[in-house]
Amino acid sequence: MSEADFDHPDIVLEPHGPMLVRGAxxxxxxxxxxxxxxxxxxxxxxxxxxxxxxxxxxxxxxxPRR
Amino acid sequence: xxxxxxxxxxxxxxxxxLAEGDTYLGGSAPLPADQxxxxxxxxxxxxxxxxxxxxxxxxxxxxxxxxxxxxxLESSLERRLRGRWDxxxxxxxxxxxxxxxxxxxxxxxxxGPSLADHVRRSADVDxxxxxxxxxxxxxxxxxxxxxxxxxxLPTRAKAALMELQFDEYGNGNPNLLHAxxxxxxxxxxGLRSEYGGYVDDALPETLELNNALSMFGMQRRLRGAAMGHxxxxxxxxxxxxxxxxxxxxxxxxxGDMVGYYDxxxxxxxxxxQLAARDICGTLAEDEPDQVAEILFGAFTxxxxxxxxxxxxxxxWGVER
Numbered sequence: 449m450s451e452a453d454f455d456h457p458d459i460v461l462e463p464h465g466p467m468l469v470r471g472a473x474x475x476x477x478x479x480x481x482x483x484x485x486x487x488x489x490x491x492x493x494x495x496x497x498x499x500x501x502x503x504x505x506x507x508x509x510x511x512p513r514r
Numbered sequence: 515x516x517x518x519x520x521x522x523x524x525x526x527x528x529x530x531x532l533a534e535g536d537t538y539l540g541g542s543a544p545l546p547a548d549q550x551x552x553x554x555x556x557x558x559x560x561x562x563x564x565x566x567x568x569x570x571x572x573x574x575x576x577x578x579x580x581x582x583x584x585x586x587l588e589s590s591l592e593r594r595l596r597g598r599w600d601x602x603x604x605x606x607x608x609x610x611x612x613x614x615x616x617x618x619x620x621x622x623x624x625x626g627p628s629l630a631d632h633v634r635r636s637a638d639v640d641x642x643x644x645x646x647x648x649x650x651x652x653x654x655x656x657x658x659x660x661x662x663x664x665x666x667l668p669t670r671a672k673a674a675l676m677e678l679q680f681d682e683y684g685n686g687n688p689n690l691l692h693a694x695x696x697x698x699x700x701x702x703x704g705l706r707s708e709y710g711g712y713v714d715d716a717l718p719e720t721l722e723l724n725n726a727l728s729m730f731g732m733q734r735r736l737r738g739a740a741m742g743h744x745x746x747x748x749x750x751x752x753x754x755x756x757x758x759x760x761x762x763x764x765x766x767x768x769g770d771m772v773g774y775y776d777x778x779x780x781x782x783x784x785x786x787q788l789a790a791r792d793i794c795g796t797l798a799e800d801e802p803d804q805v806a807e808i809l810f811g812a813f814t815x816x817x818x819x820x821x822x823x824x825x826x827x828x829x830w831g832v833e834r
Contacts, residue, residue, distance in 0.1 A: 454670055462787050486690075487681055491783040499756065504783040506752035509622075 464513055466491035466504035477502040515710040517558060517567045522551025528558055531580060535571025543583045553721035556587040557713070560728040564655060565709060588729050592736075595726060598817055599810045607805055610798035614790040617742070620812050621749045626820025627827055627834040630754030633761035641830055642765060646705060647712040648720045648822065652727065653696040654709050657682035659724075659731035660744055666737040667793075668800040674792030675741070678748075678785050692777070699771030703762075719825040723818040730811060738807025739814065741797055745789040746815035751782035 460468040469475075469490050475483045483502060491504035498505045517533070520526035524546035546552035561567065562575040574580055608616040633642055657679055664675055684690030697707040706712070716724075730740035755778035762772045798805050827834050 456673075460787075462791070465787060466783060468784065468787055487685060487781065487784070489677060489681070489784050489788070491780070491787060500779060503780045504752075505756055505779045506783050506786070509753065 461494070462491075465494070465508060467494055468492075475502050515561075515565065515567055515708070515713075516569045518554055518710075518713045520551075521554045522547030524551050525555040525558065528555045528580075528583065531577075532558070532562070532567070532570040532574045535573045535577075541579075543586075549722070550718040552587060552590065553718045553725060554713075554716075556584065556591065556725045557716075557721045557728075559584040559587065560725060560732075561710070563728075563732065564658060588725075588733075591722070591725055591729060595814050596810065599813050607809070610802050610805055611795075613798040613805060613808060614795045616809065617745050617749065617790050617794060617812055620809065621746055621816065624750070624816045624820070626816060627823045628754070628757075629823045629826065630757035630761075632827070632832065634757035634764070635761070637761060637765075639765050639767070641826075642761065642767065643703065643705060644829075645826060646700065646703065646771070647715050648717060648826065650696070650700060650705070650712050651710075651716050651720055651724050654693050654707075654711075656693040656696060658693075659727040660740065662731035663737050663740045666734045667741075667797065670796035670800065671741065671793045674788050674796065675744075678744075678788045678793070681781055681785065692774075692781075695770070695774045695777060699769075699774040702770035703767050717822065717825050717829075719818070719822045723822055726814055726818055736807070736811075738797065738801070738804030739811030741789070741794050741804075742808035742811025742813075743815040744811075745786070745794045745808070746812035748782050748786040748789045750816070750819070752779045752786065755779045755782065 458470045462468060469485075469492060470488060472485045472490065475485060475490070475492065477483060478501070493501050493504045493508075495508035495511055497507045497511060499507065517529045518525075520529050523544040527543050546555065558567075559580060562570065562580075566572065566575070629645060633645065637645070660675070660682075661679060664672055664679070667675060680686070682692050684692070684694070688694060700707040727740075727743065730736045730743055755775045759772050759775035759779070762768070762775065794808050798808060824834075
């Protein structure tokens with residue numbers, strides 16, 4: 449393997465999944481509430497069905513894919 | 515922690531040898547009475563490489579006689595696990611790029627009995643406490659078996675595993691270390707929190723699950739299986755964690771144990787992405803011969819969890 453650098457984006461949209469965000473310290477949700485980020489990588493809900501918005505709770509997996 | 519109670523001639527022999535340390539020279543181990551005897555013997559030998567026992571010799575870990583027994587028990591366990599995988603209904607091997615999707619499919623098609631559904635809806639307090647005692651065998655060393663794998667991985671998978679493990683270990687804050695959160699949770703529901711505290715209560719299925727994790731973690735050859743296991747584990751964690759938190763609330767077991775499962779809803783929603791794509795996906799691309807191993811590990815995770823669930827439901831007389 450060559451020793452080129454690797455892609456390592458700060459924001460990743462997972463296929464049929466959440467948005468991973470690296471290195472954020474605060475997130476404002478759709479209602480305008482500010483959330484402190486406690487971990488280096490967070491998963492943000494993109495299906496709008498999470499019980500813990502703005503965080504992903506895995507609910508997208510039980511929603512039929514269109 | 516002291517060594518566990520023996521469950522037959524083999525584990526009795528192992529416990530006696532470990533207590534002696536380097537003073538013994540040989541003699542072959544007796545055959546195990548059953549899978550229970552075999553499982554507790556291997557669990558005890560593996561534990562020498564984690565925190566050890568106050569009543570075992572510190573020299574025991576690398577004693578050649580002990581290493582031979584450990585090797586034989588691991589070979590027997592690996593044969594059994596591979597036998598189950600060979601018999602599992604599976605399609606042809608996917609291309610490396612399709613490994614994350616294949617993992618998703620494997621997890622989605624898992625129809626093992628759900629302890630989380632039972633906890634959420636109908637388990638009583640005794641059943642939940644029994645489940646937590648079984649889980650404590652792993653959860654009090656949460657992420658430790660996987661830590662062995664770091665040096666065995668190529669660059670991308672290694673960095674991604676560290677990103678995940680850093681979170682498991684509290685991002686550098688001991689108060690947030692997952693095993694510590696679980697220990698506090700045990701105390702909050704009136705259980706003992708000391709490391710290894712409930713090993714004597716562990717079902718053979720619980721021990722087999724823990725032994726597989728340790729074996730996958732410690733052997734470089736089994737790195738793919740270890741990472742496949744991790745992916746399946748993380749991919750089946752956040753939704754069940756939420757159900758367990760709901761069940762604990764239903765039973766009035768509020769407090770730190772709910773906090774532990776709440777933490778896992780959010781943490782494992784991140785970890786499952788890292789494990790399936792950044793760890794298993796890149797490992798499969800960099801080392802294509804690991805594709806089958808990753809799937810074997812993922813299957814084994816789901817299969818062993820299902821066996822624990824089946825054993826508990828049987829013990830409780832719950833029809834699934």
